[in-house]
Amino acid sequence: MAYSLQLAIVGFGWAAYQYIQIFVPLLFKKTTLKPLSFLRLAGAIFLGIFGLMYQPFSMWIVFALLSVITVLYALPFGSKKGLRFIPVLKIFAVALCWTILATVSLVELQTELLFLIGLKALLWMIVLILPFEIRDMQKDASSLKTIPQLLGEWQTKLFGFLLVVLLVVLGTKTVMYVPLLLAELVTLGILALALYGMHSKRNNYYTVLWIEAIPILWLVLSMLAVMLF
Numbered sequence: 268m269a270y271s272l273q274l275a276i277v278g279f280g281w282a283a284y285q286y287i288q289i290f291v292p293l294l295f296k297k298t299t300l301k302p303l304s305f306l307r308l309a310g311a312i313f314l315g316i317f318g319l320m321y322q323p324f325s326m327w328i329v330f331a332l333l334s335v336i337t338v339l340y341a342l343p344f345g346s347k348k349g350l351r352f353i354p355v356l357k358i359f360a361v362a363l364c365w366t367i368l369a370t371v372s373l374v375e376l377q378t379e380l381l382f383l384i385g386l387k388a389l390l391w392m393i394v395l396i397l398p399f400e401i402r403d404m405q406k407d408a409s410s411l412k413t414i415p416q417l418l419g420e421w422q423t424k425l426f427g428f429l430l431v432v433l434l435v436v437l438g439t440k441t442v443m444y445v446p447l448l449l450a451e452l453v454t455l456g457i458l459a460l461a462l463y464g465m466h467s468k469r470n471n472y473y474t475v476l477w478i479e480a481i482p483i484l485w486l487v488l489s490m491l492a493v494m495l496f
Contacts, residue, residue, distance in 0.1 A: 271321035272372055278315025279330055280368050282308055283337045287361070291341040291351075329371055333364050354412035358400060362392035380441065387437040390430050394458060397427045398465040398478045405467050420467060427462045431455055446492035454485040 285308045319327055340360055341349040351357045366388040373381055397414065401423060404415040415423040434455055442448040458481050465473065 269321065271318045272326070274318030275315050275322060275326070275330065276318070276368050276371065278311050278313070278318055279333065280365075282311035282315060283333070283364060283368075285311060286337055287340065326371070329367065333367055336360060336364055352411060354410070355414070355417070357411065358393060358396050358414060361396060362389055365392045383437055383441050387434060387441055390434050390437070394427050394430045394434070394462065395478065395481065397423060398462055399474055401465050401467055402469055402471075402474055415467075424462055424465075428459060431459045431462075444492075446496040447489055450485065450488035450492045454481060454488060457481060457484065 285304070289304050290308070315330070319330060336350070339350050340357075341351050350360045366385060369388045369392075370381070370385045373384060376384070400413050401415045401420055404413060404420065407413055407416065409416065414426065418426060435452060438448055438451045438455070442451060461478055461481065465478075
């Protein structure tokens with residue numbers, strides 16, 4: 268992957284994360300925006316645009332689409348406006364954006380393999396988001412109809428476990444290097460355990476320090492698999 272595309276992915280991915288985690292709450296709580304938060308967002312957008320300057324026009328279209336979806340996720344036109352307030356759609360909108368970011372550099376792969384990797388990335392994102400949905404199920408408005416609100420806490424976990432099983436199958440279809448496959452399977456096992464241990468009364472440290480660290484763990488294990496085997 269070209270370094271410029273890596274910069275675009277990191278920049279816009281970081282910007283999207285800040286928009287959802289920092290700026291979306293500001294739209295509804297009407298609190299004051301801290302200058303440092305604005306500078307971080309501006310820096311992320313600058314990094315993304317700088318990376319895109321060296322990419323073909325088709326990549327600009329892809330990232331423009333992602334930007335539109337991210338902004339539509341929560342609109343600054345009053346409360347309860349945006350994709351996040353459409354029943355059930357919230358988790359899939361977020362997962363789709365991150366899936367595109369994760370697979371946009373793989374467009375030259377064989378179509379079938381690209382589809383399987385894209386599907387795997389989408390399911391990964393959904394399972395990673397489920398613990399946050401469980402955490403917020405008591406706080407979210409009932410009109411949101413999130414997956415935990417519709418299925419209940421335990422049924423949501425069962426749904427997540429089913430997706431983990433599908434991810435194991437997809438992993439065997441998309442990863443040919445055994446050490447990398449083992450790294451992915453270990454990470455999936457840890458993700459399943461983390462989902463099992465999640466409940467609506469867990470504090471934020473569980474999701475911030477445990478759930479959000481799982482993709483980093485996967486990266487570290489994958490790098491070790493490549494370097495040591």
